[in-house]
Amino acid sequence: MNIEQLDTPAAIVDIAKMQHNIDAMQVRMNALGVRFRPHVKTTKCLDVVRAQIAAGAQGITVSTLKEAEQFFATGITDVLYAVGMVPAKLPRAMALKQRGCDLKIIVDNVTAASAIVEFCKTANITFEVWLEIDTDGHRSGLSPDDDALLAIARVLRDGGIDVGGVMTHAGSSYELNDPEALAALAEQERAGCVRAAQRLRADGIACKTVSVGSTPTALAAKHLEGVTEVRAGVYVFFDLVMANVGACATSDIALSVLTSVIGHQPEKGWVIVDAGWMAMSRDRGTSKQARDYGYGLACALDGTPLEGCALIGANQEHGIIAVEHADDLARRFPLGMKLRILPNHACATGAQYPEYRALASDGSTLTWPRFHGW
Missing domain, CATH: 3.20.20.10 (Alanine racemase)
Incomplete structure (x- = not known):
């Protein structure tokens, strides 16, 4: 797929x-x-x-x-x-x-x-x-x-x-x-x-x-x-905490969360996505570091970071991406548009899922099971 x-x-x-x-x-x-x-x-x-x-x-x-x-x-x-x-x-x-x-x-x-x-x-x-x-x-x-x-x-x-x-x-x-x-x-x-x-x-x-x-x-x-x-x-995955430490660049981070745009709040400059803390985890490991990424770094579908965008909030199933230049949000981020979010802590984010979707260079994906519990 x-x-x-x-x-x-x-x-x-x-x-x-x-x-x-x-x-x-x-x-x-x-x-x-x-x-x-x-x-x-x-x-x-x-x-x-x-x-x-x-x-x-x-x-x-x-x-x-x-x-x-x-x-x-x-x-x-x-x-x-x-x-x-x-x-x-x-x-x-x-x-x-x-x-x-x-x-x-x-x-x-x-x-x-x-x-x-x-x-x-x-x-x-x-x-x-x-x-x-x-x-x-x-x-x-x-x-x-x-x-x-x-x-x-x-x-x-x-x-x-x-x-x-x-x-x-x-x-x-x-x-x-x-x-x-x-x-x-x-x-x-x-x-x-x-x-x-x-x-x-x-x-x-x-x-x-x-x-x-x-x-x-x-x-x-x-x-x-x-x-x-x-x-x-x-x-093996790296994450934003490791990027802040200096152990990697953000371009080395191999784990991301695929999310969809589900709404807009134009007067607030917000794009709403379906990746809340259940998808990202509540880990705010970057909050005490030099750069605070909120709940993750918003990226385009190809993994390129979106300038001027920050995942500033997360409810259970809703993520809030604040956009600096908020004009024409519905056109720039149309309903259903898919984005990717780089995680603060790869271990915590991975733990939210029963499987990974392993992405090949041609855009196809494989299913890799993972397990939970003690």
């Missing part, structure tokens, strides 16, 4: 842009001498992940056990579940292991580590466990110099659990937009995670994997000495 024939709203993936993003990241990781384990939470789509693996990715990162189950069912076995493990989820994780999934899980506290040890003793099974390191104060994890790092590792080791590695995520990179600041944070991320691994090794724990990554730091790192693998996710 041609893009002009699609019902709206629809999530459009520009295949050529997506493939360019995949290839460029893989080339960079190869040049830095590290494995690349993409985070698949952005897309939750087998067609996309197959393209990442075909380009050279080794294993995947997931944020839900459902992602692990879905991708393992397609034959992808090397999986890192990069969210802190809680005891109630251990039986589900065990089921994956018993079916042959090489599932790695993470912890950042003694309570979780002790629960894993007790569960494995009872179930007569073992997991590979990684320790989550906090290298920027953004979210979860242990300081590289925290005494608890060794205490947790000893609980696992003494309980017969393989401490397979350390991992970190410099999520605060999303708050930056200066190349030197991004490079400095990438080095902070690298150095902190390597230091944590060195402390574990000095205590007799092999800690074979040192895993770092966010899209901005993966692109900004000067070198990755001591790191064995990188994880990044949103790079």
